[in-house]
Amino acid sequence: MSQAPQSRRRATDRTLALAFDVGGTSVRGAVVGVDDVVMAESRVATRTGPAVLDDIAQLAERLLAGLGPADRVEVAGVGVAFPGLVDTESGTSLKAVNLGLVDTPVAAPLAERLGLPVAVSHDTAAAAGAIWADAGSPASALVAVLGTGVAAVTYVEGRPIVGSSGQAGELGHLVVDPTGPLCSCGLRGCVEARAGARGMLETYAALGGDTAVTGVAQLVARAGQDRLAAQVWSEAITALADGFLAVGALLAPGEILLGGGVADAGSDLLDPLQARMRERAGVTAVPPVRLSALGGRAGLVGAARLALASIGPRSEEGSG
Numbered sequence: 001m002s003q004a005p006q007s008r009r010r011a012t013d014r015t016l017a018l019a020f021d022v023g024g025t026s027v028r029g030a031v032v033g034v035d036d037v038v039m040a041e042s043r044v045a046t047r048t049g050p051a052v053l054d055d056i057a058q059l060a061e062r063l064l065a066g067l068g069p070a071d072r073v074e075v076a077g078v079g080v081a082f083p084g085l086v087d088t089e090s091g092t093s094l095k096a097v098n099l100g101l102v103d104t105p106v107a108a109p110l111a112e113r114l115g116l117p118v119a120v121s122h123d124t125a126a127a128a129g130a131i132w133a134d135a136g137s138p139a140s141a142l143v144a145v146l147g148t149g150v151a152a153v154t155y156v157e158g159r160p161i162v163g164s165s166g167q168a169g170e171l172g173h174l175v176v177d178p179t180g181p182l183c184s185c186g187l188r189g190c191v192e193a194r195a196g197a198r199g200m201l202e203t204y205a206a207l208g209g210d211t212a213v214t215g216v217a218q219l220v221a222r223a224g225q226d227r228l229a230a231q232v233w234s235e236a237i238t239a240l241a242d243g244f245l246a247v248g249a250l251l252a253p254g255e256i257l258l259g260g261g262v263a264d265a266g267s268d269l270l271d272p273l274q275a276r277m278r279e280r281a282g283v284t285a286v287p288p289v290r291l292s293a294l295g296g297r298a299g300l301v302g303a304a305r306l307a308l309a310s311i312g313p314r315s316e317e318g319s320g
Ligand SMILES: [Zn+2]
Pocket: 172, 173, 174, 183, 184, 185, 186, 187, 190, 192, 193
């Protein structure tokens, strides 16, 4: 799970990890302690190709430089939440379409440059795992990560469904409106095209929305006065409701947990979403929907836990 250029250490209460969440819009980095305390955070715009690895390394060096000497020596590992298909054993990006990477080592070059062990996980798995654990590890739950894109992990009997190919959970590419906007996958009307941050902002711009709106938080804040913003947000909520109901019809999760940056909309998301699901449920049972307290930090916290678990005794899976 990690590349270790030096002997691994045991985690203590003062141990720190560098965590990175490589998203479609930005690469976020943070210094995170045990118990998920974020000590420092920074981000850069996501570049495609191998340049993204250089960006992660530079972000790491900037974060380390910002720490005092006493904290710097406590940094024991690096966790990276990476998009696309990831081989977690070797820390390799097998395929990341949006980043233009194929069979690209991620852990090894970062470990060499930073002199720290590096663990790499799939971004949705890292974020969903953190949200799920934070919610008390419920036996049956659908965990949705709402960000630039939309993805989900469904837990049944306390275990994530990964599927025969390891690619289960592409909630974002479930088609809910075949006449809807074009999705990055080539289909029309996927959940992500309607409810992903990128899809919402593109639709809003295409409808002639205010060019000052560059983020979902702004879009949601304007929905009370801005007819186009209200329309885009409402369509996003309908797409999420239909997507969750489709999963619900097949798997009947006991609850739905929402994290990711779009979930930072809070009750502006939760209240209309629950109402929309009840309106459109038919015979499908509507499970309780909860917002994760981790919100947009879920990927970072997941990456930090990955790093800490790979160096210390706090996880059952710790490699010691
Ligand atoms: Zn799609």
